[in-house]
Amino acid sequence: MTSCLFCRIIAGEIPGTLLHQDADLVAFSDINPQAPLHALIVPRRHIATLNDLTGMDDALVGSMVRFAAELAKQHGYDERGYRTVFNCNREAGQTVFHIHLHLLAGRGLHWPPG
Numbered sequence: 498m499t500s501c502l503f504c505r506i507i508a509g510e511i512p513g514t515l516l517h518q519d520a521d522l523v524a525f526s527d528i529n530p531q532a533p534l535h536a537l538i539v540p541r542r543h544i545a546t547l548n549d550l551t552g553m554d555d556a557l558v559g560s561m562v563r564f565a566a567e568l569a570k571q572h573g574y575d576e577r578g579y580r581t582v583f584n585c586n587r588e589a590g591q592t593v594f595h596i597h598l599h600l601l602a603g604r605g606l607h608w609p610p611g
C-alpha cells in the first residue's frame with residue numbers, strides 16, 4: 498500500500514470530496530480551504546514535485562491548467578478571477594509530495610503571496 502496521501506485518495510482508500518475525474522486527472526476539494534472555492538487538481542500518476550517533470554509530461558500539466566480554468570468557469574469565477582498555484586518543496590510550503598495545482602477563487606487574493 499502506498500504511503501502517498503493523494504495516491505490513496507485517488508485509489509478511494511481515503512475519502513475526498515471529488516469534483517471531477519477522468520483518465521489522467523482527479524480534482525477534489527481541499528480539506529482546509531483557503532477560499533470559497535479551493536480545489537486541488539491532481540494527476541493520477543504519482544509525480545513527487547515539479548522538479549520530477551519531463552518533456553513527456555507537458556500535455557499532462559497543460560491539461561491540469563486547462564482543467565483549472567474550466568472548473569473556475571463552472572463555478573462562475575472566470576470573469577471575477579481566480580488563482581492557480583503549484584508549490585514546490587519546503588520553502589514554498591509543499592506538504593504533499595504528489596504534484597497538485599491549487600485553484601483558489603471567491604475572495605480577493607493578496608499579492609505578493611505570503
Ligand code: AMP
Nearest residue numbers: 513526527528529584590591592593594
Ligand atoms: P501543499 O501545501 O501545496 O502541498 O498542499 C497540500 C494541500 O493538501 C493543503 O492545502 C492541504 O489542506 C490539502 N490536504 C491535506 N490533506 C488533505 C485531504 N485528506 N483531503 C484534501 N486535501 C488535503
Ligand code: ZN
Nearest residue numbers: 501504543595
Ligand atoms: Zn502519490
